Amino acid sequence: MSATVRISDVPVLAQRAPQVALAGSGAAPSCGTKSVAGSVSQRACVFCGSRVVLYPVADALHLVHGPIGCAAYTWDIRGALSSGPQLHRTSFCTDLSEREIIYGGEKKLYAALCALIDRERPAAAFVYATCIAGIIGDDIGGVCKRVAREKGIPVVPVQSEGFRGTKKDGYRAACDALFSLIEPPPRERPPLSVNILGDFNIAGETWEVKRYFERMGLSVVATMTGDGRIADIRRAASARLNIVQCSGSMMHLARRLEESAGMPYMRASFFGIEDTARALYDAADFFGDAAVHGAARELVKSEVAAVTPELSRIRARCRGKRGAVYVGGAFKAMSLVRALRSLGITTAVAGTQTGNADDYAALRGLCDPDTVIVDDSNPRELSSLLLARGVDLFIGGVKERPIAYKLGIGFCDHNHERKLGLAGFAGMARFAREVESTVASPVFRFVPRNAAPASGAPLGSGT
Amino acid sequence: MLLRHTPEGIAEREALTIQPAKTCQPIGAMYAALGIHRCLPHSHGSQGCCAYHRSALTRHYKEPVMAGTSSFTEGSAVFGGQGNLLDAIQNIFSIYDPDVIAVHTTCLSETIGDDVNQIMVKAREEKKIPEGRFVIKASTPSYVGSHVIGFSNMVKGIVEGFAAPGGARGGFVNVIPGFVEPSDMAEIKRIARLMGVTALVFPDTSGVLDTPQTGSYEMYPAGGAPVSALLGMGGGASTIALGPIASGPGARLLDTRCKVPCEILPLPIGIRATDALVNALRARGGNVPDELAFERGQAVDIITDMQQYFFGKKAALIGDPDHLVSLTGFLTDLGMLVRHVITGTPGKKFVTRIKEAAQTDDVNVREMSDYFYLHQLVKSEPVDLLFGNSYAKYMSRDEDIPLVRMGFPIYDRIGHQYFPIVGYRGAMRLLERMLDAILSRQDRDAPEERFELVM
Numbered sequence: 078m079s080a081t082v083r084i085s086d087v088p089v090l091a092q093r094a095p096q097v098a099l100a101g102s103g104a105a106p107s108c109g110t111k112s113v114a115g116s117v118s119q120r121a122c123v124f125c126g127s128r129v130v131l132y133p134v135a136d137a138l139h140l141v142h143g144p145i146g147c148a149a150y151t152w153d154i155r156g157a158l159s160s161g162p163q164l165h166r167t168s169f170c171t172d173l174s175e176r177e178i179i180y181g182g183e184k185k186l187y188a189a190l191c192a193l194i195d196r197e198r199p200a201a202a203f204v205y206a207t208c209i210a211g212i213i214g215d216d217i218g219g220v221c222k223r224v225a226r227e228k229g230i231p232v233v234p235v236q237s238e239g240f241r242g243t244k245k246d247g248y249r250a251a252c253d254a255l256f257s258l259i260e261p262p263p264r265e266r267p268p269l270s271v272n273i274l275g276d277f278n279i280a281g282e283t284w285e286v287k288r289y290f291e292r293m294g295l296s297v298v299a300t301m302t303g304d305g306r307i308a309d310i311r312r313a314a315s316a317r318l319n320i321v322q323c324s325g326s327m328m329h330l331a332r333r334l335e336e337s338a339g340m341p342y343m344r345a346s347f348f349g350i351e352d353t354a355r356a357l358y359d360a361a362d363f364f365g366d367a368a369v370h371g372a373a374r375e376l377v378k379s380e381v382a383a384v385t386p387e388l389s390r391i392r393a394r395c396r397g398k399r400g401a402v403y404v405g406g407a408f409k410a411m412s413l414v415r416a417l418r419s420l421g422i423t424t425a426v427a428g429t430q431t432g433n434a435d436d437y438a439a440l441r442g443l444c445d446p447d448t449v450i451v452d453d454s455n456p457r458e459l460s461s462l463l464l465a466r467g468v469d470l471f472i473g474g475v476k477e478r479p480i481a482y483k484l485g486i487g488f489c490d491h492n493h494e495r496k497l498g499l500a501g502f503a504g505m506a507r508f509a510r511e512v513e514s515t516v517a518s519p520v521f522r523f524v525p526r527n528a529a530p531a532s533g534a535p536l537g538s539g540t
Numbered sequence: 541m542l543l544r545h546t547p548e549g550i551a552e553r554e555a556l557t558i559q560p561a562k563t564c565q566p567i568g569a570m571y572a573a574l575g576i577h578r579c580l581p582h583s584h585g586s587q588g589c590c591a592y593h594r595s596a597l598t599r600h601y602k603e604p605v606m607a608g609t610s611s612f613t614e615g616s617a618v619f620g621g622q623g624n625l626l627d628a629i630q631n632i633f634s635i636y637d638p639d640v641i642a643v644h645t646t647c648l649s650e651t652i653g654d655d656v657n658q659i660m661v662k663a664r665e666e667k668k669i670p671e672g673r674f675v676i677k678a679s680t681p682s683y684v685g686s687h688v689i690g691f692s693n694m695v696k697g698i699v700e701g702f703a704a705p706g707g708a709r710g711g712f713v714n715v716i717p718g719f720v721e722p723s724d725m726a727e728i729k730r731i732a733r734l735m736g737v738t739a740l741v742f743p744d745t746s747g748v749l750d751t752p753q754t755g756s757y758e759m760y761p762a763g764g765a766p767v768s769a770l771l772g773m774g775g776g777a778s779t780i781a782l783g784p785i786a787s788g789p790g791a792r793l794l795d796t797r798c799k800v801p802c803e804i805l806p807l808p809i810g811i812r813a814t815d816a817l818v819n820a821l822r823a824r825g826g827n828v829p830d831e832l833a834f835e836r837g838q839a840v841d842i843i844t845d846m847q848q849y850f851f852g853k854k855a856a857l858i859g860d861p862d863h864l865v866s867l868t869g870f871l872t873d874l875g876m877l878v879r880h881v882i883t884g885t886p887g888k889k890f891v892t893r894i895k896e897a898a899q900t901d902d903v904n905v906r907e908m909s910d911y912f913y914l915h916q917l918v919k920s921e922p923v924d925l926l927f928g929n930s931y932a933k934y935m936s937r938d939e940d941i942p943l944v945r946m947g948f949p950i951y952d953r954i955g956h957q958y959f960p961i962v963g964y965r966g967a968m969r970l971l972e973r974m975l976d977a978i979l980s981r982q983d984r985d986a987p988e989e990r991f992e993l994v995m
Contacts, residue, residue: 092631113611114611114627115609115628115630116608116611117606117607118590118611120587121588122591123586123588125588125592143647145564146566146592147564150593163544167543167545168557170556170557170558171557172556173683177683178647184555185555186555188554189555211617239612240585240612240648242613457636460757476594476595478598478602479604480604480757483751483757523753524753525755
């Protein structure tokens, strides 16, 4: 019924054409646009962005000021592990009702905050604004200030009204909230010290990365926010360098710290052998310390040696397969393209929910000329791209998983529902095993398209 | 101890929900809308609402879930979302080509005062709704009610959108199945079919959220109540509404609109509640075939064979009101002691209905409550068996109480999509799962000399 155009061999809706391009074509996909009203977008909201960034701070109280849904849908859905308190996994909500919509919810917020702080004794509290809190005009900042004064802990309003933009704006609001906690830098900073930003300790990843730096002789002051603690965050400005993982979520905080405290930052990815090694060497280069360099070389050498046999074995099994990647940010997409390539898998489709022009330029440079690059895609488009390109493996998040499985294509979760830590060298081996477990799984033989003789023959016929 | 934050005594709260036993209206409306064939649910609000609902339904069903969103921005929040919804209606019909768009509101669009009725009129005037296509709507502010009320409101929206008065009375019965699983809806259809009653079951998510692996992706799977049938609902001989909260209001609206008399029954969970459905179908011309009588006999056989394991066992229940009332009745019929019953959904009648079902006032019941409160009750009076959705697993672990998963959402097991808990077969499945939980616990805890092979 609606018009389609062909991008290479793939039919795409005419309205969507600007956001779909071949890596080797002249044009980058247009991006940064708002989703069309009515589109079945895979994107989320500002609140979602803030919630995921701050959620792993385990000794803070996280109170959702809004209707119950916003709290219910973010209750313990991310595997952001804590080595101590589990307070972040409890769902607290002011559960606004009609009365507060009319008369305001400040009283309820105040009462809820006081009761919770008295009982839980958290190190700080984050109060998330939702659409409705923004619309009824509650002075969340005012209530937070008052409670902070009365209870003697930081109470931080997070400006995360859902309609104020995209998930990216939520990251920004979360960064602003964290920034408000950070104390001015001390006069003397410890020489070999870093913060890790933008890693959320999914399945213990922050721990893995932190151990690497510690083995290099660097002390890690704060991890933001994976296994995060308020006291560490407060003294984050005392570190020498911010190492920023994950493209979108915490660059804003790194920039603000650079401006306000003169802290340099370095972007890094800890996904894949190449990227992890580069991140460690870059950090060593920054400090220019021979011992740190030596330790980094030693670490990379021993870690790579430990995983190489496993990776070679899996590469032999996966070579020639075709992959597709659809994730939140482009930095992650690029890491995935590289990691798949190291397993002998080409990336036929690469897309993100929130990439910007620079991201897409870099992604295009990295991919093969006939890789389809998509921005803000939708299920129907993704499924036709996957089938048209004969993809064997799809890497995405919760909403993509059932699409891959319906199509009879292998799937790995690289979003927050992943169960295995994929960061670092050992993480790459785990990723490879996960790829193998889906690419080599015999179940896909039963997909009608693949119906091999073994599944077509009657059971017990001996064929 | 994940729930180490729950204090021993009962701490009364005024301003706070901890570990909710409900979620917001729109997801229920979205679920109900998916029970119409070739319908695209549409969330009139920010993008996040729609993403959350789709993700939650996907986690529960392991199926793709499609829905559109008005993608509100700051501008729409200030000036209203009419433009967004008009654009959305046009875009959805031209891009995704559904038969029906089912619009539900959100707290945002409700509070800024968008008048969806008027926007629909405008969409029709501006010819944004193609011939033979439909836009229906439900008002589902997230700060009122719960997901169950959202379902109920969309059922009303379906009646409003399709029921036309007049015309001859048909030889069929409308059945509103309640906020139950696709497997339950399929079972209700099967029972009606076995009894020879032609039933229009709506919403009907069977064949939508339990689809087979085919190697292709269908935006609109084969299941769901077809529009052609829905348009005739006003000619039904009568309506059977299963569950007063989720289905009652829709049935009553159909009665008011088209004079289709309705009977409101409990959800057919357990033997007596299923008997009530079967009797209602018999009163509408159905016969009880041997096959159904045989199933009932098997269910009764299980409870007599195994009654010693149920008698006197204490249970705590948390979930949705219609489910809990029927389940309380069923457990009471087994000789179990229902001690604590909690729902997040508001409704004062819930308390009396549970007490009636439990045949005693000596039961702790609360509506508009949460897991935190139930946990405190369970700490003060422990139970042998816990019934709840996946979120009950924390309490199950911390208090070491076996859990029978039921309700919405279930994120950590499969089965609910495929195997019903309604009807006699559903009762058998519930019994099997309860016994599995009770006997596994007995096996685990038995000292070596008392560890039994034959149970």
